[in-house]
Amino acid sequence: METQKKKKVKPSKVLDYLKHDDPFSKGVAFCPGCGLELLLRFIPQVLGNDIVITGTPSCSAPVLLGQNKQSWHTLSYFGTLMTGAAANATGLVRYYRKAGIDNTVVCFNGDGTAADIGFGNLSGAAERNEPFIYICYDNEGYMNTGVQKSGTTPFGATTTTTPYGAVSKGKNLRRMNLALKMAMHKIPYTATATLSNLADLAKKLLKAKEAKERGFAFLHVFAPCPTGWGADPAHTIEICRRAVKTNYFPLWEAENGKIRMTQTVKKPKPVKNYTELIKKFSRLTDEDHEVLQDDVDYEYCILGGLSVLESECRLPEEAPTHEAKGESR
Amino acid sequence: MNTTTTDQDKATGIKVVTGNAAAAIAAKLARPDVVAAYPITPQTEVIEKISQFHASGEMDCELITVEGENSAMNSVMAASLAGGRVFTASSSWGLVFMYDAVLAVAGARAPVVMVNVNRETPGIIAVSSGQQDMISTRDSGWIFLVAETCQEVLDLVLQAYRLAEDHDIQLPVMVHYDGFYLSYLSEGVQIPSQEEADKFLSVLETQPKRTVLHPGEKLGVGSHGILGGYLELRHKHLAAMERSKAKFDSIDREFAEQFGRSWGGQLELYRTEDADVVLVGSGSMCGTIKTVIDEYRDSGIKVGLVKIRMYRPFPSEAMVEALQGLKAAGVVDRSLAFGFKGGPIYLELKAFETRMNGTRLLSFIDGIANTDITKTNVAQMIDQTIDLAEGKQVPEVTWVSYPQANDPEDA
Amino acid sequence: MPKNQYFNHEGPWSDATGPLMCTDTGDWRTKRPVVDAERCIFCGFCAIYCPIQVVQMKGESHFEADLGFCKGCGICAQECPKNAISMVSEEEFQS
Numbered sequence: 001m002e003t004q005k006k007k008k009v010k011p012s013k014v015l016d017y018l019k020h021d022d023p024f025s026k027g028v029a030f031c032p033g034c035g036l037e038l039l040l041r042f043i044p045q046v047l048g049n050d051i052v053i054t055g056t057p058s059c060s061a062p063v064l065l066g067q068n069k070q071s072w073h074t075l076s077y078f079g080t081l082m083t084g085a086a087a088n089a090t091g092l093v094r095y096y097r098k099a100g101i102d103n104t105v106v107c108f109n110g111d112g113t114a115a116d117i118g119f120g121n122l123s124g125a126a127e128r129n130e131p132f133i134y135i136c137y138d139n140e141g142y143m144n145t146g147v148q149k150s151g152t153t154p155f156g157a158t159t160t161t162t163p164y165g166a167v168s169k170g171k172n173l174r175r176m177n178l179a180l181k182m183a184m185h186k187i188p189y190t191a192t193a194t195l196s197n198l199a200d201l202a203k204k205l206l207k208a209k210e211a212k213e214r215g216f217a218f219l220h221v222f223a224p225c226p227t228g229w230g231a232d233p234a235h236t237i238e239i240c241r242r243a244v245k246t247n248y249f250p251l252w253e254a255e256n257g258k259i260r261m262t263q264t265v266k267k268p269k270p271v272k273n274y275t276e277l278i279k280k281f282s283r284l285t286d287e288d289h290e291v292l293q294d295d296v297d298y299e300y301c302i303l304g305g306l307s308v309l310e311s312e313c314r315l316p317e318e319a320p321t322h323e324a325k326g327e328s329r
Numbered sequence: 330m331n332t333t334t335t336d337q338d339k340a341t342g343i344k345v346v347t348g349n350a351a352a353a354i355a356a357k358l359a360r361p362d363v364v365a366a367y368p369i370t371p372q373t374e375v376i377e378k379i380s381q382f383h384a385s386g387e388m389d390c391e392l393i394t395v396e397g398e399n400s401a402m403n404s405v406m407a408a409s410l411a412g413g414r415v416f417t418a419s420s421s422w423g424l425v426f427m428y429d430a431v432l433a434v435a436g437a438r439a440p441v442v443m444v445n446v447n448r449e450t451p452g453i454i455a456v457s458s459g460q461q462d463m464i465s466t467r468d469s470g471w472i473f474l475v476a477e478t479c480q481e482v483l484d485l486v487l488q489a490y491r492l493a494e495d496h497d498i499q500l501p502v503m504v505h506y507d508g509f510y511l512s513y514l515s516e517g518v519q520i521p522s523q524e525e526a527d528k529f530l531s532v533l534e535t536q537p538k539r540t541v542l543h544p545g546e547k548l549g550v551g552s553h554g555i556l557g558g559y560l561e562l563r564h565k566h567l568a569a570m571e572r573s574k575a576k577f578d579s580i581d582r583e584f585a586e587q588f589g590r591s592w593g594g595q596l597e598l599y600r601t602e603d604a605d606v607v608l609v610g611s612g613s614m615c616g617t618i619k620t621v622i623d624e625y626r627d628s629g630i631k632v633g634l635v636k637i638r639m640y641r642p643f644p645s646e647a648m649v650e651a652l653q654g655l656k657a658a659g660v661v662d663r664s665l666a667f668g669f670k671g672g673p674i675y676l677e678l679k680a681f682e683t684r685m686n687g688t689r690l691l692s693f694i695d696g697i698a699n700t701d702i703t704k705t706n707v708a709q710m711i712d713q714t715i716d717l718a719e720g721k722q723v724p725e726v727t728w729v730s731y732p733q734a735n736d737p738e739d740a
Numbered sequence: 741m742p743k744n745q746y747f748n749h750e751g752p753w754s755d756a757t758g759p760l761m762c763t764d765t766g767d768w769r770t771k772r773p774v775v776d777a778e779r780c781i782f783c784g785f786c787a788i789y790c791p792i793q794v795v796q797m798k799g800e801s802h803f804e805a806d807l808g809f810c811k812g813c814g815i816c817a818q819e820c821p822k823n824a825i826s827m828v829s830e831e832e833f834q835s
Contacts, residue, residue: 011784022793025760026809030791032768033813038791045793050545065551066754067761068558068746074756076544078410079551084403084430087395091363091407091415092542094391098362098413103544121403124396198788226813234814234827237789438751499750540749552754558746565742565750 017202018045023074028063033233035195035223035240036060036137042198043106043135044075046205051104052092054078056085056118058110059144059225060137082113086125089132097131104209105132112142114220115151115178126185129215133208136178136220143228151176155295156288157280164283174295179220179252180303186257187216194222194249196240200262204253211255222249230279242274247300252307259307271296342520348511351479351518352418352444352504353378355486357388358526359442362413365393365401370456371508372420372446379416398423402430402441409439410550412541414490417441420508421448421462428466434501435470437550438566440493440539441501444486447612447663448508449698457699458508460612460663463640464673470566472498472573473641476506477615479516481592484584485638487521487529491580496536498573500566505640509699510613521588529587570642577639593636595644596651600626601633606714607652609678610661611637614695614702618661621707632711643677652678653685656718659710663696670726689717695729706730765792769812771827777802779824786816786825 022041030037036059044051053075055064063072065079080088089107096103114122114136122134141159142148148161154175158164162171183190189211193201201221208217222243226233243249244263248271251263271293275281284292346354353375356364364383366376382388391408395401398419405415419427424445434441449459463473474489476482482504489502506512521529542550554562578594585591599619601607610618615636625632635651635658637644652658662672669676671692678690693710696702706729717723728734747753773786780802787795787803794806795816802824805816817825 008782011782012788014788015784018788025762026792026794026806027763027765028792029763029765032791032811033815034791038789038793041791041793052542052544055551062553065553066549067553067555069552069748069754070758070761071547071549071552071754071756072761074547074760075549076542076546077549077551078407078542079549079553079752080407081403081429081433084399084406087400087403088407090393090395090400091365091404091409092411094363094393094404095408095411095413096544098391099411101543105544120396121400124400127396128394195789232814234818236791236813237815237819436752540751540753547756548753549755550751550753552747552752554746554752561742561744561746562752565747568742569750 014198014202017199020045020048023049024063025072028072030059030063031227031233033226033236034059035139035225035236038195039137039221039223040064040108042201043205046202047104047106047209049075051106052076052078053106053108054080054085054089054092056080056082056109056113057144058082058112060108060110064108082109082117084121085109085113085118086121086130086134089134090125090128090130093130093132104212107132107134109134109136110143111136111138111140111152111178112150115176122182123185126182126187126216126218129187131212131215133212133217133219136218137223138178138220139223139225139228140175141228143225147228152178155292156284158283159280169283169288177299179218182218182220183254183257183259185216187218188212188214189217189253189255191218191253191262192220192222192249192251194240194244194251196237196244197251197263200251207253230282231277235277239274239277242269242277245269246271246274246296248274248296250300250303252303259303259309261304261307342522343517344520345515346479346518347374347513347515348476348479348482348506349374349446349513350378351483352486352506353382354520355483356416357382358521358523359414359416359487359490359530361390361416363391363393363405363408363415365395365404365417367395367398367401367419367423369398369420369423371448371512372418372423372444374512375418375444375446398427399430402427402434405441405443406430406434406437406439409434409441410437410542412543414494415441416443418444418446420446421450424462424466425450428469431466431469431471435566436562438499439501440499442486442489442493442504443501444482444504444506446508446512447505455698458510459697459699460505461665463505464664464666467641470500470570471641472500472502472570473639474502474504475611475638475640476504476511477613477636479511479514480518480590482506482511483518483520484588484590484592487526488577488580488584490530491533492573492577494533495576496539498569498576499539500569500573505612507613519590525587529584574639574642574644574647592638595639595647597636597638598651599634599636601635601651603631604633604655605631606657606659606711606718607633607635607655608659608661608707608710608714609635609637609674611640611674612663614661614663617702617704618707621704621711625711630715632715637674645681648678649681649684652688655688657689657691657714659691659693659714661693661695661702661710665694665697672726691717691723692726693729694726700730702729764808765811766808769810769830771812771814771829772807772833773805773810773812773814773816773825774828775802775804776824776826779822781822783821785819785821789815789819791815
């Protein structure tokens with residue numbers, strides 16, 4: 001029969017990175033097509049089930065944190081406040097270090113915690129080079145409370161606190177480049193990643209795990225929210241792909257602040273190619289798109305410039321770190 | 330003041346140190362695993378001392394020099410729930426800035442120990458002493474202890490670990506002492522040896538282990554309390570608070586057996602045995618009050634002091650026992666309770682008035698923003714309380730250092 | 741001491757020593773992914789991109805979603821490079 005002769009290809013190499021069980025219950029209450037759900041299930045399959053994960057009030061909390069004595073997953077977790085997430089993770093790793101307990105603490109937060117209310121202690125933990133992995137899943141706003149604007153909400157996006165009206169037309173400010181800010185702390189590892197490029201994400205997770213032996217590792221993962229953004233749930237991965245291909249969300253990494261592009265897009269598509277899939281951008285005019293495009297180009301230019309610094313400035317192979325002086329804490 | 334240390338003092342372990350240094354030394358003696366440090370006047374010396382101990386190798390702890398008080402509390406909370414012994418210190422605005430985490434620590438039943446160096450907190454800028462920070466955070470679910478002297482600061486911090494980490498309690502404990510009056514006051518303090526401190530705390534090691542968060546264990550903390558689950562945990566918390574009263578008394582007795590110093594547990598009663606009237610106070614003011622009481626006693630006037638050492642949980646039973654059958658009691662507050670004219674501690678005692686067999690209560694507000702509670706002020710408070718006992722007309726609330734407030738027309 | 745009924749500990753601890761909590765998310769579905777085994781080339785994209793990670797290899801034939809939990813988001817159909825998966829209304833399966 002034909003079926004026995006059908007052409008087979010090598011299965012996706014992403015599967016090779018999934019070395020551990022998915023510790024989550026199969027039925028958890030994330031919306032259909034949720035980027036966060038894929039990310040949450042992906043992380044422990046790559047990093048192992050012995051991570052300690054911290055979670056804050058957000059869409060992740062109803063699943064990360066238990067209900068009374070029962071859990072949704074088998075990971076060790078720490079439920080914490082948005083204000084102090086990185087400080088909580090700090091307390092965990094410091095005690096584990098004192099007690100000689102091997103650990104991989106993953107401080108898992110949305111952009112509301114990472115870029116807004118918890119940025120102070122995120123920056124503080126990075127400055128102190130605390131040895132844990134901080135992952136920001138960026139859905140560009142407060143999706144759990146019903147889609148409000150955050151520091152990473154892009155120009156032109158409508159949210160319930162940046163609605164479209166006669167006077168104001170969506171968010172009229174640019175989004176903050178959180179990952180770049182974090183890289184400028186010269187921490188051992190910073191990276192951006194997204195769900196369309198899962199092999200890249202897996203590699204970066206493993207690099208982060210290795211880097212946290214030297215200190216702070218920060219991962220900024222672009223994770224669309226079809227419900228909050230007004231997108232077809234089937235398009236979650238396609239949105240990520242287009243975000244990369246338009247340079248709206250470039251993929252890069254930085255070791256000790258030295259930036260390297262991990263994927264360069266030869267002919268970037270106009271940003272409209274990305275926004276057209278998402279209802280929160282549906283009111284953007286051509287002029288608005290120009291503003292957004294300028295912003296994307298500008299950000300990318302700065303990033304590109306920084307990524308070639310090495311050749312321009314002859315950066316040393318290894319950036320100066322505290323470890324070089326033999327300080328252990 | 331005598332600031333030299335005699336040979337005899339050296340032999341007995343007495344050193345002249347500030348309240349802040351006493352707190353830092355006590356923390357060192359408790360051997361915490363993790364300490365979070367952030368400066369604020371008048372607490373700064375505590376974390377400076379600890380940083381010195383850490384730098385010199387005298388203190389083997391993880392020292393987290395956080396970027397704000399909120400992170401101080403959040404980091405020690407997590408370290409505590411992971412299994413560590415922890416310490417931090419703050420004051421006024423710092424305590425307020427960590428308040429969300431203060432509440433979280435209590436609800437998570439993390440046995441955090443900290444000192445709070447009492448200072449004012451309103452938007453009227455006042456780098457000065459007062460207990461408004463303690464009052465503003467009193468319903469956080471923490472155990473609050475209050476020290477009168479530098480020696481008591483040291484002793485209370487050690488006792489706080491016994492109380493916080495006791496398997497029957499598992500609650501955070503905050504040791505309060507007055508900023509400026511105690512924080513910077515140098516007094517002779519008997520400092521236990523490390524062996525003595527270890528011995529006092531070693532009882533904890535014989536108890537069952539509390540639940541802690543270790544990697545790889547299918548266990549998590551910070552679960553949602555859903556309906557009955559939430560109520561169950563709140564009730565457990567309240568029950569542990571109630572147990573902590575008797576526990577604190579017994580820890581005080583054990584401390585006395587080992588160190589020869591007893592402070593009386595929940596309350597210290599000073600010359601109250603046959604008293605007609607008493608003042609109720611807390612913190613550093615009690616030294617002055619005791620001096621004035623001695624003078625009154627010398628002239629045959631039967632007056633005493635009830636000193637609050639445990640403020641949360643409120644020592645209701647002990648207080649009723651101490652006050653019942655007296656003619657009158659004057660309650661001295663170093664803070665305000667907005668919505669009421671009387672001071673906060675006075676208002677709390679009013680709730681038990683019917684159980685006191687006729688003891689009448691008066692409210693005195695003094696010592697706010699470093700206004701000294703002088704001997705003259707104390708004498709005025711005692712006199713007014715005696716007037717009430719003798720049936721004279723006395724205003725319910727008196728601002729001792731601001732007579733303008735007592736004008737009925739002004740109210 | 742108060743009894744343990746909703747929690748096994750003094751504080752808000754949950755554990756996963758017993759069965760995990762689970763929601764019948766399959767009930768949410770309005771469309772179900774139907775795989776044309778003929779077209780499947782075993783690339784596994786449907787499996788890696790499935791947000792609930794319930795797409796599994798079905799023997800030597802093709803990949804298939806666990807319909808007990810599949811929410812019907814349609815990502816597998818969208819991402820399949822051979823268009824081997826189509827989303828079919830649940831009404832068609834009611835008998």
